[in-house]
Amino acid sequence: MLNRNDIFGYTPGPQYNKPVAYFSMEFAIDQALKIYSGGLGFLAGSHLRSAYELKQNLVGVGLLWKYGYYDQLRDGNNYMKPDFIRKDPTFLRDTGLTFTVEVHGAPVHVKAYLLRPEIFGSAPLLLLSTDVPENDEVSRSITHCLYDPNESTRIAQSIILGIGGAMALDQLQLTPEVYHMNEGHGVALNFYLYAKFNSLEEVKKRVVFTTHTPEMAGNESHNYGLLKEMSFFYRMQEHEVRSVLNMEGDQFNYTLAALKFARKANGVSKIHSEVARDMWSANPGVCEITSITNAQNKVYWVDKVLDKALTIGDDQLLVRRKKELKRELFKIVADQCGKLFDENVLTIVWARRFAGYKRADLMMRDWERFMRLIKSTEFPVQVIWAGKPYPKDEGAIGMFNQIIAKSNPIANCAVLTGYELSLSAALKKGADVWLNNPRMYREASGTSGMAAAMNCAINLSMPDGWVPEFAREKENCFVIQPAADQSSEDKDRLEYESMMDVLEKTVLPIYYKDQPQWINIVKQAAADIVPAFEAGRLADQYYKLMYQ
Structure with missing residues (x-):
């Protein structure tokens, strides 16, 4: 199994020595690695490239989408046609790590790959895949398509990103001091951390969050019962989740939960930060929302x-x-x-x-x-x-x-x-x-x-x-x-x-x-x-x- 030197290949600068894990559902780093849909991925890709240029102690955590987002083709009448074409990038390195994550009450096998920094000039990126022979077809399909339209599959994707990503870091002995959620998709990682530290305050010491959308439809939420059934809360019971986060209603909102788990959050422009504060700050337990405007490499x-x-x-x-x-x-x-x-x-x-x-x-x-x-x-x-x-x-x-x-x-x-x-x-x-x-x-x-x-x-x-x-x-x-x-x-x-x-x-x-x-x-x-x-x-x- 790879060690830390194998993964980074460079020595972090002294001002950027604190170890950080950057969780994102999509990364747009190079045309050859089609695991992104739009601006969220473009931002994450530029962030990892600049982290590499500054020699920061940051590792990305994402999912290896076998069919990407989709390929945008044309039909016989020249109109747009989504198509799903298998991707097999040979430049990713097998970390040697395979482990299991509980999804819907059953173990799902997860394999970890590495995009090495020197390949495209980015901070190291761990990519997780459930498309392995040990899994049945349903489990294999979890990491097939970015933003799968099936609700249960979408929830499973967040479980693999959040809980699976945190597990992979631990098993590779890359335990970070800071877990950065780039949007709310990886919010399940906090339930893994809560099980480890048994304290909301201990989780908050380690977690920061970036919210990207003022569109309520873009702030994902699901029914508590379905999430519990899917094993989204790791070892916590539904009533514990509600109590710890002081959340009411039938729907568990990813963004709201992330804002309660994080010690600090940011919007991605000054205007957006104001909008985000208006949207969320009335909720008890929400962290400070500051502003860091997006940028490109x-x-x-x-x-x-x-x-x-x-x-x-x-x-x-x-x-x-x-x-x-x-x-x-x-x-x-x-x-x-x-x-x-x-x-x-x-x-x-x-x-x-x-x-x-x-x-x-x-x-x-x-x-x-x-x-x-x-x-x-x-x-x-x-x-x-x-x-x-x-x-x-x-x-x-x-x-x-x-x-x-x-x-x-x-x-x-x-x-x-x-x-x-x-x-x-x-x-x-x-x-x-x-x-x-x-x-x-x-x-x-x-x-x-x-x-x-x-x-x-x-x-x-x-x-x-x-x-x-x-x-x-x-x-x-x-x-x-x-x-x-x-x-x-x-x-x-x-x-x-x-x-x-x-x-x-x-x-x-x-x-x-x-x-x-x-x-x-x-x-x-x-x-x-x-x-x-x-x-x-x-x-x-x-x-x-x-x-x-």
């Missing part, structure tokens, strides 16, 4: 030639390289959609996890106005959409396919499938404008625009999530004015009008008539992004504000 995301042009102040190289990157992106557009885009035309990209509140179709709200924009010869534009809906979210998939249907006949509009790390990077490097138009206070952070700005794209965004901490209108970005409180329909209409006004009256004229100002905005955005929104700052802040 520059080494992974930035194009090195663009970065050189920014560093030496070579505007000609910047413009030339940006056009080269646009041409690379447009090869993907041509391959998938049969459309030939022009690198001299302003290119707007909307790309992120597909969910209703993110309003992917907002640009199409007034079809006549949208078509005037698309057909303009004075200020031509090209628009690209990409993103992955949850594979069982028929509403989001319907919206995705509706955008495909509407854009199919339009030569300068394209919808791309396969939205994973590789395509995300190509889009960020090839975009001129990175569009972000969620409903206000629904986006916890929304980090994609950070990596876009590193690659000389200008954000056109609602002032939600991380954006208010960065945005200076027409200096480093363009801002869509939020509408006053009223019906969702009226807000959508007013914010659509604001977005289109900014595009037509500000963004396009600057791009086509004042290139020096455009380049100045690009350069100011890149300068303001790093280090403030680079993941080295984030990884350092977690040690100083949460782990110490």
Whole structure:
């Protein structure tokens, strides 16, 4: 079995020597390791990369998804089709550890693999799998699909992540001083710790928590009876759980429980932290909720030639390289959609996890106005959409396919499938404008625009999530004015009008008539992004504000 030196392969720096375990349901570290769905994974991947660069004593704990999240393909009519294709990464190392975790009253065999730091330049990552010969098919399927739609399977996944992850650390003699839950999926680990220390205060000394979503639907909850039946509470009885955590009602909420188990928690932007405090702080026993704004890892995301042009102040190289990157992106557009885009035309990209509140179709709200924009010869534009809906979210998939249907006949509009790390990077490097138009206070952070700005794209965004901490209108970005409180329909209409006004009256004229100002905005955005929104700052802040 591997020892600590085998797992880390580096000596932690003295300021980051405290051992930390970072539990997350998904990690987006490299295109070759498809165990992520969206922003939560992108954040976790950047965190582990920067932890490695800073030589922090941090190990990630996750699950090895045999079929990933899903592969985003197209059917015969060009519409999106989720498919589930087996992944067999050969670069993971067998730790030699197999152990059992009780799920639904029966032992489930769990095997631990290791992503070594040197493979992709990340802190070590332990990945657990139940897809082993000793298990029956139901048990093997626990780690088949990320965010499985079956409720019992989802609960089992949280048990394997939380309890199984804590067990694996103990058996590998990696017992951390801090257990960091990245979102509430791993909350079951606290019941394992409670059984070990028999005290809520002792658990709280060791646990911190990051909450990522202001969406109540994103804060998972299940019936107490079902959780008890599934062995979610480890050795605790249901009445003990209620008593220790002072929780009432029929539903056990993961986020609320995590906030009661943790000594400290954080939201992922200043706005989100305020929203989280409003959501949860009235509950007795909830810990302090502070703010650590999300960030992205520059080494992974930035194009090195663009970065050189920014560093030496070579505007000609910047413009030339940006056009080269646009041409690379447009090869993907041509391959998938049969459309030939022009690198001299302003290119707007909307790309992120597909969910209703993110309003992917907002640009199409007034079809006549949208078509005037698309057909303009004075200020031509090209628009690209990409993103992955949850594979069982028929509403989001319907919206995705509706955008495909509407854009199919339009030569300068394209919808791309396969939205994973590789395509995300190509889009960020090839975009001129990175569009972000969620409903206000629904986006916890929304980090994609950070990596876009590193690659000389200008954000056109609602002032939600991380954006208010960065945005200076027409200096480093363009801002869509939020509408006053009223019906969702009226807000959508007013914010659509604001977005289109900014595009037509500000963004396009600057791009086509004042290139020096455009380049100045690009350069100011890149300068303001790093280090403030680079993941080295984030990884350092977690040690100083949460782990110490």
